[in-house]
Amino acid sequence: MAEVGVSLGATRAEQMPRGELLEDAMQRFGHLPPEAILKEDLLRTGMAFDDSALTDNEDGEVKPKSYFIFSFDHRELPELGTAALRRPPEEIVLTGGPFGLRRTVVSVRVNPASPYRVAAGEDGLLRLHVDGRAIADVGLPPMPEYYRHALGNGKQVMEVAPTIQWGYLIYLTVFRVCQYFGAKEECQYCDINHNWRQHKKAGRPYTGVKPVDEVLEALAIIDEYDTAKLSTAYTLTGGSVTKTVEGLAEADFYGRYAKAIEERFPGRWIGKVVAQALPKADVQRFFDYGIRIYHPNYEVWDKRLFELYCPGKERYVGREEWHRRILDAADVFGARNVIPNFVAGVEMAAPHGFTEVDAAIESTAEGLEYFMSRGITPRFTTWCPEPTTPLGRANPQGAPLEYHLKLLTVYRETMERNKLAAPPGYGLPGAGNAVFSVSSFMDTLPPEPAG
Numbered sequence: 001m002a003e004v005g006v007s008l009g010a011t012r013a014e015q016m017p018r019g020e021l022l023e024d025a026m027q028r029f030g031h032l033p034p035e036a037i038l039k040e041d042l043l044r045t046g047m048a049f050d051d052s053a054l055t056d057n058e059d060g061e062v063k064p065k066s067y068f069i070f071s072f073d074h075r076e077l078p079e080l081g082t083a084a085l086r087r088p089p090e091e092i093v094l095t096g097g098p099f100g101l102r103r104t105v106v107s108v109r110v111n112p113a114s115p116y117r118v119a120a121g122e123d124g125l126l127r128l129h130v131d132g133r134a135i136a137d138v139g140l141p142p143m144p145e146y147y148r149h150a151l152g153n154g155k156q157v158m159e160v161a162p163t164i165q166w167g168y169l170i171y172l173t174v175f176r177v178c179q180y181f182g183a184k185e186e187c188q189y190c191d192i193n194h195n196w197r198q199h200k201k202a203g204r205p206y207t208g209v210k211p212v213d214e215v216l217e218a219l220a221i222i223d224e225y226d227t228a229k230l231s232t233a234y235t236l237t238g239g240s241v242t243k244t245v246e247g248l249a250e251a252d253f254y255g256r257y258a259k260a261i262e263e264r265f266p267g268r269w270i271g272k273v274v275a276q277a278l279p280k281a282d283v284q285r286f287f288d289y290g291i292r293i294y295h296p297n298y299e300v301w302d303k304r305l306f307e308l309y310c311p312g313k314e315r316y317v318g319r320e321e322w323h324r325r326i327l328d329a330a331d332v333f334g335a336r337n338v339i340p341n342f343v344a345g346v347e348m349a350a351p352h353g354f355t356e357v358d359a360a361i362e363s364t365a366e367g368l369e370y371f372m373s374r375g376i377t378p379r380f381t382t383w384c385p386e387p388t389t390p391l392g393r394a395n396p397q398g399a400p401l402e403y404h405l406k407l408l409t410v411y412r413e414t415m416e417r418n419k420l421a422a423p424p425g426y427g428l429p430g431a432g433n434a435v436f437s438v439s440s441f442m443d444t445l446p447p448e449p450a451g
């Protein structure tokens with residue numbers, strides 16, 4: 001593994017004007033939907049927003065960005081200009097334009113320096129521009145009715161139980177910090193603890209540990225006003241618990257929310273949890289509490305990079321044990337329902353990452369085959385190089401687009417080879433159907449009935 005820069009070909013391509021890079025990628029990766037190519041580039045680079053495309057926060061007609069766990073921005077809040085005061089939308093939906101895009105839902109990551117800009121034209125309609133050229137029509141998420149009703153104590157539903165993926169997923173970050181703390185433990189690309197600090201500093205409501213009662217009250221509001229039943233799943237998540245929170249270890253801490261939710265709203269939503277890879281007895285408790293999908297995220301496959309970039313996970317559990325527990329979890333949940341995430345792109349992050357796209361892909365593909373050959377379907381989120389993280393600071397451009405497109409290619413091939421269908425709990429796959437907004441893996445898979 002070399003220590004400097006990325007391969008010459010990928011570097012040259014990255015220096016092209018962005019519109020040219022995009023069109024070149026659409027030609028070279030003609031087997032991928034153009035929607036997925038553009039989405040992946042937007043997710044790794046972020047977007048700038050004209051003031052006309054910002055929201056009026058809780059009081060407007062557009063659903064604001066909730067900052068549901070990480071910042072997913074390329075600048076700290078004070079550097080976002082108007083977007084720090086009037087939040088950007090949670091997501092945008094792209095259609096039409098010169099590529100004839102089918103409906104494409106993209107999570108919003110703000111980057112004032114991005115070559116991509118959302119702005120209104122003279123006709124008042126919002127469009128996405130690259131290098132000043134309009135390339136897609138932009139739709140904004142309407143403010144859901146349930147966001148207009150506060151809890152009894154005045155808290156916003158958006159703060160307690162935000163929804164993402166165009167309303168499909170209720171994202172319950174019930175523990176807003178991680179007990180892997182500081183440079184020697186925090187995952188080197190993760191800003192959960194910083195995001196907590198910056199929102200507190202800005203005076204925004206940001207509850208550290210969400211009381212169970214508040215979560216139930218917010219869910220009751222969603223249940224009452226989501227009459228179209230768009231919300232389909234909830235995710236319980238937050239930082240890792242290495243000691244206890246409110247006297248509870250990780251499985252019982254996150255599990256208590258699932259238990260309360262399933263008792264109050266039995267089967268209303270698919271219950272998921274993102275947590276550490278825990279011993280089998282703890283995993284069984286998640287299941288017994290009512291969770292049906294388990295995400296024990298393995299973050300990055302390469303052994304050395306896992307040790308360097310996920311020092312807390314390496315120290316408390318260790319890579320081999322982490323993987324063994326993922327396999328064990330299949331005995332409890334069924335292989336289809338164990339869906340570990342990895343952060344696509346950090347394997348190319350300096351100072352220790354792969355410098356050749358193909359070497360990074362080869363490593364990641366090895367991990368995909370390891371799990372998929374056992375019936376477990378990993379999924380990935382596209383790395384956002386947040387500026388307060390060590391890897392974000394060292395790699396403000398993120399990973400090359402070429403890496404992301406080769407990953408989409410090998411991901412789909414590995415699924416097909418192992419005869420796996422799209423993982424459950426993500427809505428419909430296929431360009432034009434997908435709602436999963438933080439990577440384009442679902443946009444890339446062939447259309448099929450919902451899992």
Ligand code: SF4
Pocket residue numbers: 177178179180185186187190191192238239240
């Ligand atoms: S385990 Fe790592 S990625 Fe997850 S919240 Fe903690 S520091 Fe962040």
